[in-house]
Amino acid sequence: MTSTVTRNTGSTIKYVVIMAVLAGLSVLCFYAMIDRSGLLWLLCLAGGLGFAVFAFGALLVARDQAGTATCPRCQATLAEIELNHTEDPAFCDKCQAAYLVDKRVLTLLADDYVHPKPGFPAPVTSEAINWPQGCCVCARPATRGIEAKAHDGQTGTNVAVAAAGLALGGIAVRTGGGTSYTLRIPHCAEHDDGATLEIKSGNEPPLQILFRSYAYQRRFLQLNPKPTKAA
Structure with missing residues (x-):
């Protein structure tokens, strides 16, 4: 059994907004370095780099994990799932059916399925x-x-x-x-x-x-x- 994975606009916007806020905080930290020295300069640097890393993470989530689909078994809505590919099996929150995603197609796994690695x-x-x-x-x-x-x-x-x-x-x-x-x-x-x-x-x-x-x-x-x- 299969279903189609589509992009969830609401989830995408949410993570893009989070990314923008974190990126803005990163810029502010780097800008504050201009008038700082010593320990304060290092704190601003660490803050800028930290916010930048989290902003990049939010961008990746918006790109790859803002998918939605219908569980083929129980018809529950699956939110914020992988859009294109899952390396390891994932599970429906409602019926616990296991599935994989590949090329925006969600496929329920057969009862006798064996994954290439423990998952x-x-x-x-x-x-x-x-x-x-x-x-x-x-x-x-x-x-x-x-x-x-x-x-x-x-x-x-x-x-x-x-x-x-x-x-x-x-x-x-x-x-x-x-x-x-x-x-x-x-x-x-x-x-x-x-x-x-x-x-x-x-x-x-x-x-x-x-x-x-x-x-x-x-x-x-x-x-x-x-x-x-x-x-």
């Missing part, structure tokens, strides 16, 4: 993990566990996962100079690149696995649901 996220919510049967890429019988590692250099991050033995079904946590997490992910003899482990700031929980297989990711989420918050 389907699943949060790690417990030290004990229930793995779906089979290889995380092709679902054939798994014969080994391939290690995936993530390192958090910020010692204060709360990943909400306790230490456990390094085994298929558990996660190993090592501290000292930050925190390292190691997980063995089931693979068959033919595959060794089906998943990666990463820490994504802003997520709750921040520790997550990225799978190549869309089907495996959905089965993993069914077996490892997020804990429900108490009322």
Whole structure:
């Protein structure tokens, strides 16, 4: 199933206005350097460069991420999406259907789709993990566990996962100079690149696995649901 991606005029104008404001602040900072010296001169320089970088970022967003389309599955409106191409799968906010965009065409992914690199996220919510049967890429019988590692250099991050033995079904946590997490992910003899482990700031929980297989990711989420918050 597909739909057409069109430019959202409102989003484009919003980011162009943001870009113009940031560019104006950058110019003001550079202009203020004329009558300044020492620390104030450096502060103006840093401010001018910082605003310029953010203005350029807003320009890129206006150019590439001001698209809109209709989800082919649930008919929800998808706003501020990539106009021309997505490297990694994205998801409908309403029905969670996965899609890719290419040349302004949004295509829903087949249930058995396998991405060239890990791109389907699943949060790690417990030290004990229930793995779906089979290889995380092709679902054939798994014969080994391939290690995936993530390192958090910020010692204060709360990943909400306790230490456990390094085994298929558990996660190993090592501290000292930050925190390292190691997980063995089931693979068959033919595959060794089906998943990666990463820490994504802003997520709750921040520790997550990225799978190549869309089907495996959905089965993993069914077996490892997020804990429900108490009322």
